[in-house]
Amino acid sequence: MxxxxxxxxxxxxxxxxxxxxxxxxRGTSLNSFATTTxxxxxxxxxxxxxxxxxxxxxxxxxxxxxxxxxxxxxxTDEELGRARAAAGRGTPLSELVSEGRGxx
Amino acid sequence: xxxxxxxxxxxxVRALSELVTARLARVEVPAAVxxxxxxxxxxxxxxxxxIRAFEVDWLGLPSRAGRFAVxxxxxxxxxxxxxxxxxxxxxGYDAVQLASAAAARAADPSCGSLACFDRDLRQAxxxxxxxxxxxx
Numbered sequence: 001m002x003x004x005x006x007x008x009x010x011x012x013x014x015x016x017x018x019x020x021x022x023x024x025x026r027g028t029s030l031n032s033f034a035t036t037t038x039x040x041x042x043x044x045x046x047x048x049x050x051x052x053x054x055x056x057x058x059x060x061x062x063x064x065x066x067x068x069x070x071x072x073x074x075x076t077d078e079e080l081g082r083a084r085a086a087a088g089r090g091t092p093l094s095e096l097v098s099e100g101r102g103x104x
Numbered sequence: 105x106x107x108x109x110x111x112x113x114x115x116x117v118r119a120l121s122e123l124v125t126a127r128l129a130r131v132e133v134p135a136a137v138x139x140x141x142x143x144x145x146x147x148x149x150x151x152x153x154x155i156r157a158f159e160v161d162w163l164g165l166p167s168r169a170g171r172f173a174v175x176x177x178x179x180x181x182x183x184x185x186x187x188x189x190x191x192x193x194x195x196g197y198d199a200v201q202l203a204s205a206a207a208a209r210a211a212d213p214s215c216g217s218l219a220c221f222d223r224d225l226r227q228a229x230x231x232x233x234x235x236x237x238x239x240x
Contacts, residue, residue: 051122054212055173058124061211065127065176071163075153083150083157087137088110090145094221096136097105101197104224 105136106219107161107171108154113238117219120237124215125172126204128197133158175204192228202228209234 011019023033058064075083087093106117134155141151164170175181177200185203188194194202202225208215218229219237226236 050214051169051173054122054124054214055169057212058173058175058208061207062178063175063181063207063211065174067130067163067170067174069159069163071160071165072156074160074165075156079153080157083146083153084108084110084114086146086150087108087140087154088114091140091143092111092221093105093109093136093140094111096139097132098222100132100135100139101195101222104195 105133105221108133108137108158113221116238120217120219123172124175124205124208126175126201127177128200128204129172129174130162132197173208175208177204178207181207188228192224192231194224194228198222198225198228201225202232205229205234206232 019034020030023030028036055064074080105111106114137146137151137154137158140146141148146154161171162174181200181203184206185196185199188199188202189196192199192202201220202218205215205218216233216235217237218234220226220229230236
């Protein structure tokens with residue numbers, strides 16, 4: 001049997017309301033929802049999706065680099081499609097990467 | 105690179121749901137794109153669009169995380185890469201890529217596939233037990 005411990009948290013009223021609503025939406029108790037959410041915060045295997053689980057495992061191993069900066073506006077789908085098509089002609093980008101790594 | 109060019113096997117790479125990359129890619133991808141531009145094979149406008157797409161994938165947006173999980177250049181990764189230069193005869197940056205992939209796999213065994221297109225790196229990766237993308 002799993003040992004249980006009771007803890008008290010002070011959270012903003014709005015957060016408490018949001019947590020109750022989120023638990024209700026999932027058809028579970030506030031206690032169960034909060035337990036699941038807190039477990040995911042400390043155990044990668046309980047994280048929400050595979051990408052986040054992967055990041056969590058790398059982070060735990062001290063391997064995750066967290067990029068800093070603000071991304072530019074993304075190109076539109078049309079801009080990206082045209083650029084990808086143009087880049088697909090001529091010398092492959094992967095070959096240019098290899099060239100950039102120097103001679104063998 | 106297949107994310108940013110309509111080359112053979114691009115669909116296979118784009119279909120991957122989780123992408124792990126070495127931190128070196130932050131420089132190598134723009135370098136290859138601008139190299140293609142300098143070779144008069146890509147307009148400045150198209151190069152800039154690809155770089156913007158890459159930087160969005162790298163940094164993410166307020167509404168979503170970046171596309172890549174980036175492996176840090178730790179001492180261990182660099183030491184392992186140095187060893188791979190000796191044991192596998194790889195060039196320095198190729199060795200960093202393989203060492204980063206191996207470190208990621210050690211942290212998460214689901215990282216068992218490696219998308220690469222350089223012959224020597226592919227052979228070394230296969231010897232190290234990675235499933236190659238594309239296969240063959």
